Each structure stands twice: as structure tokens, then as C-alpha cells.
Amino acid sequence: MTEQNRVSVQLQGLRKVYGDAVALENFSLDIAPGELVALLGPSGCGKTTALRILAGLDTDHSGQIIINGKDVAGTPANKRNMGMVFQAYSLFPTMSVLENVAYGLRVRKVDRAKRDARAQELLDLVGLGEMGKRLAHQLSGGQQQRVALARALAIQPNVLLLDEPLSALDAQVRTQLRDEIKRIQTEVGTTTLFVTHDQEEAMAIADRVGVMRHGVLEQCAPPQEVYLNPANVKVAKFVGAMNSLPAEVTSPTTLKIYGQSVNLRVGEGGAPTTKTGKALVRPEQLTLSHGDGSGPASATIINLTFLGPLTRISVRMTGDSSVLFISMPSALALDFPTGSTVNVEIRATSVLLDF
């Protein structure tokens, strides 16, 4: 495989407005050479806008786009040397697969033998070496996206931009292609920005995940950190499932939740200003033990949802009737049939408080 460009990307203070709606507000993100950053957020959060600004497809914005130390804000899309894969199938319908992959080199006036050889090399990389002569409509959705990936990489782009490339695919192909993208990205080492609304996808593929909400980058950190140590309540609530448990602030560093003392983690929002709030605890941070119906953490099991290796258990707290979700290995969940009385224990080392 030919050596790819390894460049750094810095987006600084990007702001983009559509009419009255602010799509991006003071958006800053540094991507190290060869790193894969995933922007994660619900639709309309501005993640695609950020990617399109980096690609040069959206030019009406303020802020700086620095690629390898050079501001490219004024450079048109076709001069930025970006490889892009779109959510919609975007292969050129009148060209063969090989011609599609070679297209970027063709417009750069690379001679035919060279560009065809390079295109073939990329097709081999994405596992479609035999499909060069076919037309786009003769390929499945997953294959079309692989070709689009090969086309994006053929030009040895400065940055690879993936705009929800897996959204249109069915679940099985999506997982397969996701792993494939990660493998290829690691192999070629191209700096990559990946945009998705799928948390699992972002967590699985990215070196760092940037969580976005209402045009603001709330946190950008390795997937484990985003999940285990969310920067603030918004990130905590958006990423993964979360229970909100009534909590009482007993000291600047401790909370009392259903009679149990738990360490308080102070997020970006600062120390709590109220005496009570909602403690954010993940379903797998709660465990169950058989109980006798007394005590502040007493609950009744109301439902079990079997999810393969894990089972999601819904319990109703005896004291305040609130419903909590607990996630535990299915083998252990067999001990807790619906209707049984249990005690809920919190196993989190520290929790965030929503106040």
C-alpha cells in the first residue's frame, strides 16, 4: 500500500448559521495525524455541518480550518484534497467501478495505466478486486460504500471524511463494514473524521469520540472516557442508557442515594448548588440482591428483557415508585424472576449529579 499523507487538522472557533438557527457555535477540534475522530450526536446537532465545512462543501461560515499548519478556509472543495464518503450512495452511475475509483486521479490528469493500477490496488484493499468492470447498480449497498471508500482513498487524501457512510445499510453489513473501515483506516493511516448518530458505531470505530449537542462540542475524548467519565450531564444522558436516581448531597464529595453513600464526581457544570438532585447511574452500575421488602433500597422486579448475553431488568422502587433499569449477565438474571422482592445496590465509584 502506498504511503498515505499523515496530516493534522485543527478546526478553530467555527460558527455556522442557517437563517435564525445556529448549526455550529464556537466549534473547535484538533485531530492528530492518523487519528480517527467520530462526531456523535442526534440529527440536527451540527456534526455533518462541521464535516462539510472541513470538506469545503459549506463555505459560508466563520472560524479557521487549519490543515498541516495552513489555513484552508478560502480553498475550494476540489483543491483541499479530501476523500469523502457520503451517506447516500454516490457512485457515478455511468462509470464502471474501476473508473469510479480512478476518477479523482483522472481529474488530476494522472495517466491511464497509473490510475487504473492505483484503482485496482484500492479495490483489492476493500475486497472488491474482481468487481472493477461492474457498474454501480450491479453492486449491493455495502459494496457500493466500499467502492466509495476506495474512491475516497485513491487520491491519497489529506483527510478522510465519512458522513454516516453506514446509515443506509442493514445491521449485519453495517457491523462488518464498520470493522472493515477501522482496519483500512489503521492500515493506510489517513487522518479521519467520521460522523454518525449511532453510539455503538462511534464507540467501536473511533480513537476519540466527539459528542455534539445543539451545535456545541460537549466532550471529545476516547470512547471509554466518554462512557465512563462523561464531562457533563448532557453527555452522560446522551451516551448510553442512564438511570436518574433521587440523591441528597451530604458533603461536597458524597451523595446519599437510597440510603447508600456514593462518591460525587463534579463535572463541567461545577459543584452542586442545591441539596438534592438526580444522580446519574448506568444500568450496569446497579446490582441486585434478594431482599425482604424493607430498607430504603427495596424494590420489586416488574419486567425482564432478554438481550442475549445480557438481560435488562426493570424494577420499581418501593419507596418512591420510580422505575430503574438494571443490566446484568443473563445467567445471573435467572435468579430474579418477575415479581420478586430485591435490594438495589449501587456499584459506581463516583456519579454525576443532575441538579
Added chain:
Amino acid sequence: MKRKLTPANYLALLAATSFFVFPLIAAFEFSLRVNLGKSHGFDNFRWVFQQEGFKTNLGVSFRLALLTAVAVLVLMVPTVVYLHLGGGRWKRMIEFICLVPLVVPVISFALGVGTAFPVFLQSTVYELSFLYVIVSLPYTYRALDVGLSSIPLLTLVEASRASGASMRQTLLFVIVPTIRSAVNGAVFLAIALSLGEFTLAVLLHWDTFPTWIANISQGHILNAIALSVLSLVGAWLVVVVMAIAPKSLRSNKTQEATS
């Protein structure tokens, strides 16, 4: 997806085809009559070729058609693409402008030429091409509009731009090949209109193939019909060549690419 035709579809198709085909067959049969209709032969066609001005005027009409076709391609394809990509607010207005030639009488155009066209343009027969572009606007615009509406234009353009292509390369390599049948349709309409247009040429005092036919056919009705049949067949041949040529060129290219 291919749909199976029902007998009723076939019947409708047959009726519509007959509507066009019978007059043509009748005209062809009529043009073959010699000896006051007592026998058939190609004398009327031979007569046409022997007339003075046949080649010259046919040549003029073909050149006009070619120029019109090129002008339509260069002017209309980028314009309609622009309207589809981001010129949304202009679309209504341009759509309206493109319909104007249908309601404005041709004589107004002819008069307008005298006041609006620069003199150097008025002194050449090729001024007709510019008018033909205008007169064919309702058809060419519609053909391209429908073609572009049927493809994911924005995605293709962005994919091409992101690959490093300029807008010109995107038009030539991606858009035009993708909407080739629509482009062919637009060009065909422009060519057919140029080859058959009579009123503007007469009003502006230029000799083209249609005006020449009108002139020489006065008093030679059988020959006139032969001429009409000839010009019709000629126009169809041009269109057939246009429709087939790019495809065969392309398939040769693909073979080269993949061999």
C-alpha cells in the same frame, strides 16, 4: 423495472402509432407516384437532387442545426444544473422565461431582431441559430429539467468536487453522461426545430432548406412531398446517429479500459 403491457396498452400504442405513421406512409406512397399516378418510382426524388440549390441550402440548414445544438448544450446544460443545485429562487423565473417563446408570436421575435441584434450578427444567416435557441427553450429546458430531477444531482456533484474535480470536469465527466438521454433529447429537439423552421427564416429573408423547399415546390406538388419525406428521414437519421454514436463510443472506451 419492466412492466408487462396489457392488450389495452398495446391498443393505445397502436392507435397512437397509426396516428403518426399513416400520414407518413401516405406521403411516402404519394411521393413515389409517377406518370400521373399510374405507376410508382423514384423520379420525384431524383428530380429533387437535380435542383439548383439543394446542396447549398441543405448545408446551411445543417450548419444552423449544428450551431443551435452546440449553443443549447453550452447555454442550457450549465444553467439548468445551476438552477437545480442552488439557484432555487431563480428557478420559477427562468421556468417562466423558458415558456415565453410558446406564447410570443414568431413575428415579434423577427421584428425584435432588427432592433436588438448587433449589426454584424444580422448580416449573417447564423443569426437564425440564436433565435432557434430561444424558440426551442420550452422544449430543451423541460427535457433537461426532467433529466436532472431524476438523478441525485447534489450528491454526485459533491462527490465529484470532493474527488478534486472542477465544475467543468464535473459537468463533462459526471453530469452530462448521467443525463445523456435528456441531453440527447434536448439536442434532438433543437436540431429538429432548426431543420424544419420556416417562418423566422422567411421573415428575416434567409434561404434555408425549408424555405428552398417551399420555393421550388410551388407547382411541383409530388416533388414537394418527396422533399418533405426526404427531410424527415434526414432529420431522423441525424437523431439516430446522435443517439447511437455516444453509446458505441462509450462501449468501445469501456472495452479499452477493461481489456
